Amino acid sequence: MRRIAIRSLTTAAIAAMLVVVLPAQAPQPVQSLFDAGQYQQVVDMTPADAPAPAVFLAGQSQQKLGNTAGAAALYATLAARPEADPWHGVGLAATALMQGNLDAALAAAQAAVNTDGALPEAHFQLGLVQARRQEWPAAAAAFDRVTQLAPMLAYAYYYGGLMHYRANRPDRMASHFETFLRLAPQAPERPEVLQIMRTIRGR
Numbered sequence: 001m002r003r004i005a006i007r008s009l010t011t012a013a014i015a016a017m018l019v020v021v022l023p024a025q026a027p028q029p030v031q032s033l034f035d036a037g038q039y040q041q042v043v044d045m046t047p048a049d050a051p052a053p054a055v056f057l058a059g060q061s062q063q064k065l066g067n068t069a070g071a072a073a074l075y076a077t078l079a080a081r082p083e084a085d086p087w088h089g090v091g092l093a094a095t096a097l098m099q100g101n102l103d104a105a106l107a108a109a110q111a112a113v114n115t116d117g118a119l120p121e122a123h124f125q126l127g128l129v130q131a132r133r134q135e136w137p138a139a140a141a142a143f144d145r146v147t148q149l150a151p152m153l154a155y156a157y158y159y160g161g162l163m164h165y166r167a168n169r170p171d172r173m174a175s176h177f178e179t180f181l182r183l184a185p186q187a188p189e190r191p192e193v194l195q196i197m198r199t200i201r202g203r
Contacts, residue, residue, distance in 0.1 A: 030054060035154055037188040039064045052078060052087040056121060059094065071098065086116035093125045097132060105129045120150040127159060136166035147176075154183035158193070170200055 033041045039061035046058035059074035075098070078091025089112030096105035109129045112122035127142030143160030146153055161176030177193050184190070 030057060034061065035184040036186040037064075043070070048077075052081075052090075053121065056087075056090065056094070063098070068098065084115065086112045086119050086122050088112070089115060090119075090121055090125050093129060097125075097129055102129065102133050106133065118149060120146045120153060120156075123149065124153075124156060127163070131159065131163060134166075136163050139163040140167050140169070140172070147179075152183060154180050154187065157183065158187075158189060161193075165196075174200060 030042055030045055033039075033045070034057060042061040043058050043065070046054050050058070055074050055077055059071045059078075062068075062071035062074060072095060075091045075094045078087045079095060081088040081091070089108045089110075092108035093105045093112065096102075096108060106126075106129050109122065109126040112119065113126055116122060123142050123145045127139045127146065130139035130142060140160055140163035143156050143163055146156035147160060150156065157176040157180040161173040161180065164170070164172035164176060174197065177197055180187070181190060181193060187193075
């Protein structure tokens, strides 16, 4: 019964992950607001000419608020960048993923990673796409790469933990969740994570 309960929780979280991304290079106050679920404030603090990481974060916040048109407009500004810019691929991938076009999303996310392998958001977007495709080990590896590039990026540990559970690595899941709770103590996902941790430890 415990495993069934956990699987149900993680399935819901995987669906939610498509609208929860925290760019590592966004301004710290905005990151803190996102971590606490203050999505409207994130949007309000992001001007039209904001740097790419902030625009990406605002797009994810718009999705959390249910404003798909607003999110699409923000992703379009990223996709409009030159092809040599990794944010072009990130924007295309985010748009395709939102539309359910998983093949196009994968190709664009992989192109972003190939263009700049040091950009955390490129690997994050790749992980999101692979998770939607149910490629659990690959998604876990993508989120792990984000934690190496941006150790303070809380949601890389959250989604990485979910992917490691799906990949039958509950030990890695527990480690990632502990870090997530430490980095984002006010995150909306905190009750869910605590419940999963209690269930795992109660086995």
